[in-house]
Amino acid sequence: MIARRATVIGGVLLAAACVERVSAPGHCPSFCPSGQIQTVDTVLTDVISRDSTYRGYVTAPHAPVILAADLPGFVEGRGIVRFNGYGARMRLGTTDTTTGAILSADSARLQLTVARRDTGAHNLTLAFYRLPITIDSTTTFADLAGPFTDSLVKRVNLDTLLARPGRKDTLTGDSVVVDTTNHVLVLHLKFDTAAARYMGTDSGTVAYGVGVSADSLASIGITKATLAWQWYVRVDSAGTPVARTPGSLGAAFASFVFNPPAPPLDSTLAVGGVPSARSILRVAFPRFIRDSSQIIRGTLILVPAAPVQGAPSDSFVVEAHTVFTDVGAKSPVIVDATRTDTAVIHAGVSDTVQIEVTNLMQFWASDTTRATTLVLRPKAEATSFSLIRFYPSAAQAFRPALHITFVRRFPFGAP
Amino acid sequence: MTADRRSGGRAVGTVLLAVAALSASRPDRLTAQDSQFGIRSLGTPGRWESVRSRSTGGAFAPFDPLSPLAEAALADVPQLVATAMQAASYREAEVAGTTSALRETRYPLLNVTGRVHPRLAISAGYTTYLDRSWDVTLRDSVPLRGGLERYTDEVTSDGSIADLRVAAASRLTRRIAIGAGLHLLAGSTRETAERRFDDTTFHTVQQLAEVRYSGVGVSGSVLLGIAPGLTVIGWARADNRLRATVADTTSAETDLPRMAGGGILLAPSPSVRLGGSVAWRGWARAGGGAFDTWSWSAGGEIGSGHTPLRFGVRGGQLPFGPGPTAPTEFAAAAGTGRAFAQGRALLDVGVERLERRGGGLTERVWTALVGLTVRP
Numbered sequence: 183m184i185a186r187r188a189t190v191i192g193g194v195l196l197a198a199a200c201v202e203r204v205s206a207p208g209h210c211p212s213f214c215p216s217g218q219i220q221t222v223d224t225v226l227t228d229v230i231s232r233d234s235t236y237r238g239y240v241t242a243p244h245a246p247v248i249l250a251a252d253l254p255g256f257v258e259g260r261g262i263v264r265f266n267g268y269g270a271r272m273r274l275g276t277t278d279t280t281t282g283a284i285l286s287a288d289s290a291r292l293q294l295t296v297a298r299r300d301t302g303a304h305n306l307t308l309a310f311y312r313l314p315i316t317i318d319s320t321t322t323f324a325d326l327a328g329p330f331t332d333s334l335v336k337r338v339n340l341d342t343l344l345a346r347p348g349r350k351d352t353l354t355g356d357s358v359v360v361d362t363t364n365h366v367l368v369l370h371l372k373f374d375t376a377a378a379r380y381m382g383t384d385s386g387t388v389a390y391g392v393g394v395s396a397d398s399l400a401s402i403g404i405t406k407a408t409l410a411w412q413w414y415v416r417v418d419s420a421g422t423p424v425a426r427t428p429g430s431l432g433a434a435f436a437s438f439v440f441n442p443p444a445p446p447l448d449s450t451l452a453v454g455g456v457p458s459a460r461s462i463l464r465v466a467f468p469r470f471i472r473d474s475s476q477i478i479r480g481t482l483i484l485v486p487a488a489p490v491q492g493a494p495s496d497s498f499v500v501e502a503h504t505v506f507t508d509v510g511a512k513s514p515v516i517v518d519a520t521r522t523d524t525a526v527i528h529a530g531v532s533d534t535v536q537i538e539v540t541n542l543m544q545f546w547a548s549d550t551t552r553a554t555t556l557v558l559r560p561k562a563e564a565t566s567f568s569l570i571r572f573y574p575s576a577a578q579a580f581r582p583a584l585h586i587t588f589v590r591r592f593p594f595g596a597p
Numbered sequence: 598m599t600a601d602r603r604s605g606g607r608a609v610g611t612v613l614l615a616v617a618a619l620s621a622s623r624p625d626r627l628t629a630q631d632s633q634f635g636i637r638s639l640g641t642p643g644r645w646e647s648v649r650s651r652s653t654g655g656a657f658a659p660f661d662p663l664s665p666l667a668e669a670a671l672a673d674v675p676q677l678v679a680t681a682m683q684a685a686s687y688r689e690a691e692v693a694g695t696t697s698a699l700r701e702t703r704y705p706l707l708n709v710t711g712r713v714h715p716r717l718a719i720s721a722g723y724t725t726y727l728d729r730s731w732d733v734t735l736r737d738s739v740p741l742r743g744g745l746e747r748y749t750d751e752v753t754s755d756g757s758i759a760d761l762r763v764a765a766a767s768r769l770t771r772r773i774a775i776g777a778g779l780h781l782l783a784g785s786t787r788e789t790a791e792r793r794f795d796d797t798t799f800h801t802v803q804q805l806a807e808v809r810y811s812g813v814g815v816s817g818s819v820l821l822g823i824a825p826g827l828t829v830i831g832w833a834r835a836d837n838r839l840r841a842t843v844a845d846t847t848s849a850e851t852d853l854p855r856m857a858g859g860g861i862l863l864a865p866s867p868s869v870r871l872g873g874s875v876a877w878r879g880w881a882r883a884g885g886g887a888f889d890t891w892s893w894s895a896g897g898e899i900g901s902g903h904t905p906l907r908f909g910v911r912g913g914q915l916p917f918g919p920g921p922t923a924p925t926e927f928a929a930a931a932g933t934g935r936a937f938a939q940g941r942a943l944l945d946v947g948v949e950r951l952e953r954r955g956g957g958l959t960e961r962v963w964t965a966l967v968g969l970t971v972r973p
Contacts, residue, residue, distance in 0.1 A: 206697035212919030594806035595841035595848035
């Protein structure tokens with residue numbers, strides 16, 4: 183009897199067990215909600231104003247790379263680097279505190295990393311020149327015209343070196359390693375006694391200039407951080423010259439000079455170049471979009487005033503950021519990957535540039551106290567001579583615009 | 598005396614078990630069986646019937662003091678009675694050659710009724726007025742930025758509008774009883790709207806809102822004993838407007854229906870009861886796509902012992918539908934009950950097969966019903 187009751191009750195409870203599945207394909211409009219998600223797509227041509235350009239955020243001495251280029255009609259850039267020496271004397275051994283005069287250098291080895299080059303450039307050649315050790319951040323292209331004319335100490339053809347067995351030139355002592363992971367070339371270049379002169383009166387300080395040439399598209403970037411100079415010297419040990427190999431040296435100063443200088447800013451919106459330029463655009467974010475809509479895509483449309491000059495490898499990435507507060511040229515940029523939108527600027531192309539700024543616009547919509555200001559800057563500033571100029575808001579026909587796709591507030595609660 | 602205490606203890610235990618079982622759910626589950634016909638409208642009207650009444654097709658509802666339809670039936674309640682029910686539905690919605698299998702569990706009724714005076718009985722409880730739980734997914738495309746962007750929409754609503762009723766009834770004479778009720782309509786739905794584009798360049802749209810509903814209504818009924826074993830009843834109800842508010846802002850106000858109905862109950866012998874009822878509801882006031890409806894039901898209950906057999910059919914119209922005419926429905930139901938604890942606890946079970954048609958949509962529903970009534 184009890185078992186039968188338990189079976190009955192159990193069966194009833196099982197049949198009435200909690201279940202839930204209410205999702206079904208919609209057959210509209212008959213069996214869909216009366217309210218629909220409404221997508222609106224519009225181009226706002228008059229919301230960007232008070233735009234301006236500023237220059238000087240990153241200069242050549244502070245750039246992460248040395249730029250060398252020979253692009254006729256655009257720019258000629260030359261790297262300059264100085265390595266400080268060990269002085270006139272050095273210790274004879276690691277445990278012996280006795281020092282000896284550095285008599286001369288047998289040779290030296292320069293390690294440099296070519297971070298960027300154009301693979302379409304043939305006969306890409308690096309030429310090294312001895313420079314005055316007085317070079318500094320005020321040195322100009324014209325100041326070094328003489329040394330770059332008459333002080334050539336070494337020339338390396340990268341194509342030839344890359345073509346050699348083992349990528350080594352046993353005659354000159356040069357070698358190259360192709361880093362396919364980081365897409366860079368690591369050069370180990372030997373400077374002989376004539377090219378690497380250890381002058382005790384200069385404390386062993388040396389300075390060199392780097393020029394580049396090719397059949398065409400000669401433009402490279404050399405990573406400053408990995409520059410290394412290795413001396414192989416002879417030291418006087420109680421009247422006997424002995425060979426010593428001290429530790430390698432990093433660059434004490436590394437920069438580049440170029441000609442012609444960066445053109446002056448005009449009414450266009452410039453981004454890139456050296457010293458790096460940024461453009462600031464103020465957006466009058468429509469209240470009806472900000473307050474009662476959900477932005478699903480926003481695109482900043484910029485019309486270049488002229489094609490970007492430079493080799494293809496000079497293409498660069500433009501980032502759009504917003505700011506913590508708008509105080510003009512020194513507006514602090516919000517550097518946040520989730521609120522940064524980018525576009526690649528290709529050299530030689532003058533097509534309209536479109537930068538997706540959806541993240542930024544959603545950020546503005548979520549916090550209405552934020553300044554609705556856009557800052558356009560290169561992703562890596564002062565790493566390319568190339569500079570793009572966009573038409574400003576004053577140019578009515580080509581002014582910057584915002585292409586916004588948004589969804590209106592869903593009519594919740596409507597029958 | 599000892600036996601009474603033991604049975605009383607069982608009854609209390611049963612009550613506690615019932616309360617625990619029937620209240621162990623989220624408030625938004627306190628709704629009735631839903632329908633695709635209710636998506637493009639105010640919702641799906643609930644059935645103001647206990648398991649016993651629903652097992653007779655709804656024919657006994659006007660005469661059932663535990664069904665919150667007509668208050669006059671409360672007049673004959675002898676003691677404190679509490680009832681609650683659970684309904685599990687397995688629904689197939691077929692439209693344009695596509696069939697969707699849906700299922701849901703609801704707790705659409707809770708009622709406590711008692712006598713406060715020899716000539717006055719009162720009742721309080723809730724039932725579902727409108728169910729607004731649904732989830733619609735849709736694949737479509739929209740021309741954007743020179744291309745055709747495909748997307749998936751999902752619009753959901755989860756919740757209901759409850760009818761909170763306070764009712765009183767009195768038997769004026771041996772043949773006449775009257776009753777009246779005050780109805781407070783209250784509830785909320787959590788609604789979401791989401792659009793996902795296939796092209797992820799377009800960010801996903803996600804919006805949600807808590808929609809609150811409110812309204813009031815009054816009802817009254819008269820029960821007449823025509824002859825021994827023959828009773829008729831008439832009832833009427835008027836609700837005012839349903840106000841929907843989102844974030845304290847009124848988003849919609851909808852006129853609610855007037856309604857009226859009647860029924861007849863015939864008891865030729867103590868073990869046989871036959872009933873029928875009819876109702877009219879003026880839903881057309883609610884706006885476009887709404888219709889006035891007629892519904893009818895007929896059923897019976899055989900057996901006066903511990904396990905009576907109940908059966909019934911009902912039919913009629915649904916108030917909301919896409920076409921020029923109201924959708925129709927037809928259902929057959931059967932059930933039984935079992936008394937425990939010397940009649941202090943009643944377990945009612947039932948099953949209903951329902952078919953709705955209209956506007957190209959056909960819904961077929963199996964519903965399992967479980968009700969628990971306690972008379973402490």
